[in-house]
Amino acid sequence: MARRWISAVVAAVAALGLQASPGLANDSTKMLHKMVGTWKGNGHLAYTQEWTFNFKCEIEGKPGIIDRQVDLMGRCWSGPIWSSMGAALRYNPRTKSYVGKFRDGTSTFVIDIAGKRSGQSMALDLSQGHQRGALDMTFQDQDSLVLSVAIVDPRTKARRKVVDLNLERQPTRLSRLD
Numbered sequence: 001m002a003r004r005w006i007s008a009v010v011a012a013v014a015a016l017g018l019q020a021s022p023g024l025a026n027d028s029t030k031m032l033h034k035m036v037g038t039w040k041g042n043g044h045l046a047y048t049q050e051w052t053f054n055f056k057c058e059i060e061g062k063p064g065i066i067d068r069q070v071d072l073m074g075r076c077w078s079g080p081i082w083s084s085m086g087a088a089l090r091y092n093p094r095t096k097s098y099v100g101k102f103r104d105g106t107s108t109f110v111i112d113i114a115g116k117r118s119g120q121s122m123a124l125d126l127s128q129g130h131q132r133g134a135l136d137m138t139f140q141d142q143d144s145l146v147l148s149v150a151i152v153d154p155r156t157k158a159r160r161k162v163v164d165l166n167l168e169r170q171p172t173r174l175s176r177l178d
Helices: 002-016 027-033 173-177
Strands: 037-046 052-063 069-078 081-092 097-104 110-118 121-128 131-141 144-152 159-169
Touching (some): 037 144, 052 159, 110 131
Antiparallel strands (some): 037 052, 037 159, 052 069, 081 097, 144 159
């Protein structure tokens, strides 16, 4: 069960990796382009009062083969428990929304991601079969992101926050050589 929730945390983080090709000009893709690079951070998962833990994540995003797409690789861990992940995400200018798929390291845990942006924030819906979640993220500045993930009751739409995560951009090796 712990591995599955680590996978869910990684899925939430995967949604962060949305980015676009540098040549794209609209505000949605400019905002996403800020995500280029390596991000690391600390988080807290509180599934129940008894079942909570702190975790760490690191994600590397690279432009995808398809225009306005990013391919992500990363992992999250808490002590000896960890999960790798991969995702392909893209911006759809026709619908003015973000869509994508997340897969854990075994490719058996798949989550659909869809949502929109407002200012420096994004609201993304997470779904797997009848299970629902929500990811809210906000750029605090160019190098800092704050995220929260909630489980959403499919009947009532009530939300229960389960994850808080803060990510910081890591300096690139090249920038340290300048």
